[in-house]
Amino acid sequence: xxxxxxxxxxxxxxxxxxxxxxxxxxxxxxxxxxxxxxxxxxxxxxxxxxxxxxxxxxxxxxxxxxxxxxxxxxxxxxxxxxxxxxxxxxxxxxxxxxxxxxxxxxxxxxxxxxxxxxxxxxxxxxxxxxxxxxxxxxxxxxxxxxxxxxxxxxxxxxxxxxxxxxxxxxxxxxxxxxxxxxxxxxxxxxxxxxxxxxxxxxxxxxxxxxxxxxxxxxxxxxxxxxxxxxxxxxxxxxxxxxxxxxxxxxxxxxxxxxxxxxxxxxxxxxxxxxxxxxxxxxxxxxxxxxxxxxxxxxxxxxxxxxxxxxxxxxxxxxxxxxxxxxxxxxxxxxxxxxxxxxxxxxxxxxxxxxxxxxxxxxxxxxxxxxxxxxxxxxxxxxxxxxxxxxxxxxxxxxxxxxxxxxxxxxxxxxxxxxxxxxxxxxxxxxxxxxxxxxxxxxxxxxxxxxxxxxxxxxxxxxxxxxxxxxxxxxxxxxxxxxxxxxxxxxxxxxxxxxxxxxxxxxxxxxxxxxxxxxxxxxxxxxxxxxxxxxxxxxxxxxxxxxxxxxxxxxxxxxxxxxxxxxxxxxxxxxxxxxxxxxxxxxxxx
Amino acid sequence: xxxxxxxxxxxxxxxxxxxxxxxxxxxxxxxxxxxxxxxxxxxxxxxxxxxxxxxxxxxxxxxxxxxxxxxxxxxxxxxxxxxxxxxxxxxxxxxxxxxxxxxxxxxxxxxxxxxxxxxxxxxxxxxxxxxxxxxxxxxxxxxxxxxxxxxxxxxxxxxxxxxxxxxxxxxxxxxxxxxxxxxxxxxxxxxxxxxxxxxxxxxxxxxxxxxxxxxxxxxxxxxxxxxxxxxxxxxxxxxxxxx
Numbered sequence: 001x002x003x004x005x006x007x008x009x010x011x012x013x014x015x016x017x018x019x020x021x022x023x024x025x026x027x028x029x030x031x032x033x034x035x036x037x038x039x040x041x042x043x044x045x046x047x048x049x050x051x052x053x054x055x056x057x058x059x060x061x062x063x064x065x066x067x068x069x070x071x072x073x074x075x076x077x078x079x080x081x082x083x084x085x086x087x088x089x090x091x092x093x094x095x096x097x098x099x100x101x102x103x104x105x106x107x108x109x110x111x112x113x114x115x116x117x118x119x120x121x122x123x124x125x126x127x128x129x130x131x132x133x134x135x136x137x138x139x140x141x142x143x144x145x146x147x148x149x150x151x152x153x154x155x156x157x158x159x160x161x162x163x164x165x166x167x168x169x170x171x172x173x174x175x176x177x178x179x180x181x182x183x184x185x186x187x188x189x190x191x192x193x194x195x196x197x198x199x200x201x202x203x204x205x206x207x208x209x210x211x212x213x214x215x216x217x218x219x220x221x222x223x224x225x226x227x228x229x230x231x232x233x234x235x236x237x238x239x240x241x242x243x244x245x246x247x248x249x250x251x252x253x254x255x256x257x258x259x260x261x262x263x264x265x266x267x268x269x270x271x272x273x274x275x276x277x278x279x280x281x282x283x284x285x286x287x288x289x290x291x292x293x294x295x296x297x298x299x300x301x302x303x304x305x306x307x308x309x310x311x312x313x314x315x316x317x318x319x320x321x322x323x324x325x326x327x328x329x330x331x332x333x334x335x336x337x338x339x340x341x342x343x344x345x346x347x348x349x350x351x352x353x354x355x356x357x358x359x360x361x362x363x364x365x366x367x368x369x370x371x372x373x374x375x376x377x378x379x380x381x382x383x384x385x386x387x388x389x390x391x392x393x394x395x396x397x398x399x400x401x402x403x404x405x406x407x408x409x410x411x412x413x414x415x416x417x418x419x420x421x422x423x424x425x426x427x428x429x430x431x432x433x434x435x436x437x438x439x440x441x442x443x444x445x446x447x448x449x450x451x452x453x454x455x456x457x458x459x460x461x462x463x464x465x466x467x468x469x470x471x472x473x474x475x476x477x478x479x480x481x482x483x484x485x486x487x488x489x490x491x492x493x494x495x496x497x498x499x500x501x502x503x504x505x506x507x508x509x510x511x512x513x514x515x516x517x518x519x520x521x522x523x524x525x526x527x528x529x530x531x532x533x534x535x536x537x538x539x540x541x542x543x544x545x546x547x548x549x550x551x552x553x554x555x556x557x558x559x560x561x562x563x564x565x566x567x568x569x570x571x572x573x574x575x576x577x578x579x580x581x582x583x584x585x586x587x588x589x
Numbered sequence: 590x591x592x593x594x595x596x597x598x599x600x601x602x603x604x605x606x607x608x609x610x611x612x613x614x615x616x617x618x619x620x621x622x623x624x625x626x627x628x629x630x631x632x633x634x635x636x637x638x639x640x641x642x643x644x645x646x647x648x649x650x651x652x653x654x655x656x657x658x659x660x661x662x663x664x665x666x667x668x669x670x671x672x673x674x675x676x677x678x679x680x681x682x683x684x685x686x687x688x689x690x691x692x693x694x695x696x697x698x699x700x701x702x703x704x705x706x707x708x709x710x711x712x713x714x715x716x717x718x719x720x721x722x723x724x725x726x727x728x729x730x731x732x733x734x735x736x737x738x739x740x741x742x743x744x745x746x747x748x749x750x751x752x753x754x755x756x757x758x759x760x761x762x763x764x765x766x767x768x769x770x771x772x773x774x775x776x777x778x779x780x781x782x783x784x785x786x787x788x789x790x791x792x793x794x795x796x797x798x799x800x801x802x803x804x805x806x807x808x809x810x811x812x813x814x815x816x817x818x819x820x821x822x823x824x825x826x827x828x829x830x831x832x
Contacts, residue, residue: 365809
């Protein structure tokens with residue numbers, strides 16, 4: 001193993017947080033090396049049409065995503081089962097390469113607020129301590145919306161979020177989300193066009209008394225230049241967003257914004273095809289000294305010493321690295337002790353499919369985030385959970401993200417799946433179908449956690465991360481409640497027919513659901529309840545930071561990227577303004 | 590015991606260009622003409638001037654099966670040409686013979702204990718291996734049950750087999766789970782129907798034309814307003830069209 005020249009900061013991963021920290025820290029003169037396991041990604045070479053319209057390659061062969069032969073997880077619903085490899089991508093689709101999943105996401109970006117950050121306090125105050133089940137390990141995050149507000153603003157401007165404010169400095173505007181926390185500024189870009197599906201949803205939601213709004217998303221509604229000078233094209237509604245790169249640079253991603261901004265700095269270096277296998281600490285275990293990595297193209301191994309180590313990989317990979325590096329204590333579900341791997345969460349959801357004989361939805365005229373949403377059953381604190389008995393909530397929405405026909409070929413229940421009758425059904429309903437869908441929060445549970453698998457290994461011979469996860473009664477109740485709401489809305493819309501939304505009772509790794517995997521290195525108020533403080537600084541290892549959704553003590557119904565970006569900027573400021581002047585713990589506890 | 594009458598018409602059909610569609614779709618049914626689907630010689634039949642290119646991976650026994658399968662799953666009717674005309678057999682051949690078929694992006698380290706449905710695919714087989722072994726299992730089943738090849742069964746018999754595999758009720762004596770095998774066949778069917786024609790199926794974009802998917806067309810920025818809830822005239826474009 002060759003030892004390289006020491007740098008100030010080594011970053012693991014070149015996605016959103018690697019790009020944000022790379023730019024912010026090198027801008028202030030620090031020598032920063034960013035190690036990305038995958039290859040280069042550029043719009044000009046990787047994301048051109050017609051390649052970027054190939055549904056088979058991008059959406060079904062997952063050509064931009066991680067190869068499970070390099071890294072995957074083993075999965076099981078509970079400890080009574082043997083975890084088995086996630087052999088083929090399905091439920092979640094981790095990214096890889098420069099930009100990571102930000103090159104091919106849909107762009108949904110939300111500001112998580114104090115109903116998330118102060119979740120335990122708020123539920124106990126409103127519903128009583130006994131309301132929270134014994135095995136539900138929720139906790140306050142130790143950070144507030146007020147602290148993050150300006151960083152959300154910064155991330156929205158960096159990523160080019162299109163939307164309409166619903167709460168501007170305390171003034172509610174029903175054209176936006178009236179349940180959002182107060183924001184100082186409008187979105188940097190106006191909202192996208194309304195699709196027919198969105199309009200129908202809006203009308204039905206309004207009739208039911210639910211505020212609805214255009215979903216905020218990183219699909220540029222107009223040509224835009226972000227504060228770092230990154231140029232965004234106008235979204236062309238091409239209908240090939242999630243799983244595809246954007247040839248127009250209309251979809252905000254790290255590869256076309258923060259990474260190029262970082263590369264402009266003299267002291268920033270990006271190394272691709274470098275797979276970090278271990279974080280090295282000194283003999284006391286209180287100081288990180290650097291990382292080991294393998295150069296994927298040559299097989300050579302290196303030790304990269306650094307004054308600071310920041311884990312910026314996908315949530316799973318950060319947890320995996322902590323475990324394989326032996327940092328912190330692995331979580332033990334029997335005793336409840338140990339924190340690495342604790343509070344793993346995912347999301348749930350439900351959907352109804354509506355068939356309208358007299359309407360044409362043109363599903364292929366779409367963006368990643370097009371559509372109308374409602375926060376009535378989620379951030380709306382007035383929504384009374386008590387009759388249902390759950391903690392959390394669901395966002396609702398409608399707006400087709402694309403009509404790519406290998407996946408989108410809706411037919412009413414009872415239609416055969418092949419043959420002439422199938423052809424008749426699919427050709428009739430392809431244009432005439434929409435969905436109403438929910439995204440539901442998942443609360444942490446003693447029995448849902450991440451650790452290392454005893455049997456299967458990755459490309460480097462390291463044990464795979466093992467995921468033990470299932471929905472609990474909490475999520476089943478939540479799912480049943482929102483399914484009922486969806487079906488009422490569907491009725492309200494008076495389709496020719498609809499396939500009802502149903503509660504989702506157990507997690508399957510097979511159909512795609514979301515890539516919002518959170519937890520495992522959670523933040524909190526002190527070392528006994530968390531792995532990091534609110535800046536992602538690891539308790540007891542002051543020069544080691546962790547970024548991304550592995551910091552989240554629970555998962556919201558919202559997509560995670562808003563707080564992922566905001567917390568990265570928040571941490572960058574704390575490092576620049578405080579840590580560098582006086583290295584040490586940023587929070588006393 | 591071989592039924593020799595089914596082989597000759599199929600080979601002859603494949604040597605023809607697909608512009609002679611009316612002849613082709615009848616003869617592929619082989620000897621069992623009584624069970625041939627009624628075929629309308631649809632107006633858009635001259636899908637491609639390119640003759641059938643041949644097979645790179647499917648063995649002759651598998652070719653017969655796949656041809657019959659795709660014609661059964663997508664019969665020629667007023668909505669679209671039949672599965673052979675659409676090139677679905679070519680799609681199967683190239684996909685199974687290519688890198689996806691050979692296990693690209695599939696984690697195949699053993700051991701291979703059986704899991705719950707929630708744990709997904711757990712066989713130690715590439716898609717090509719699964720297809721080959723599953724097809725053998727199916728052929729063996731047909732021989733044992735009917736004394737005939739799949740391709741010479743009646744339409745109803747074929748349908749019952751597909752439904753039986755989809756439900757997992759049909760058992761293969763070589764141990765391949767019919768449900769897992771069929772799930773792959775069905776997914777490949779949809780891919781053959783709707784993937785870009787460059788992959789061999791969806792010839793002349795006839796699958797896309799059937800449903801109204803425009804293909805590679807990039808720009809709907811104005812269309813989403815201009816054509817909201819109005820018919821949108823589709824002329825699908827493919828990768829080859831852009832090149």
